[in-house]
Amino acid sequence: MELWDVYDENRKLTGKTHERGVPLGPGEYHIIADVWTVNQRSEILLTRRHPDKPYGLLWECTGGSVLTGENSVEGALRELSEEVGIHASKDELHLIHSI
Known part of the structure; x- marks a missing residue:
């Protein structure tokens, strides 16, 4: 749950x-946090959604819901680690937009 x-x-x-x-x-x-991962060559990391999820097999950025007790940054870092195995620090994140 x-x-x-x-x-x-x-x-x-x-x-x-x-x-x-x-x-x-x-x-x-x-709160939902999306993470757009860009490397030093300006390439953007995208993943494909699981075929059984809504919009299955479409491309997406990393992201998901922020869990109870987390802030946006903590949620973004957790999602990045869980979904693609990238362990970043908060200093490596840059806020682009908030709505």
Whole structure:
């Protein structure tokens, strides 16, 4: 079971947690981190989605939901390690965009 912290529209913690797979309520949000990995030759790392997932076999960047107790950076680093085996430091990440 994967648990997420619940935020309001201003990205403030509500004190609630949420179980993955259950719809969020009105005005409830959770954080997702995407990681675009670029090497020194300006090549971008993409992976293919598992065929049984929605949009199976399509290409995607690394990413996923930030778990309860994590911040965006911690979630991004964990996803990078879990999905592609890259162990980076927070100093190697650069925020591109937040919505």
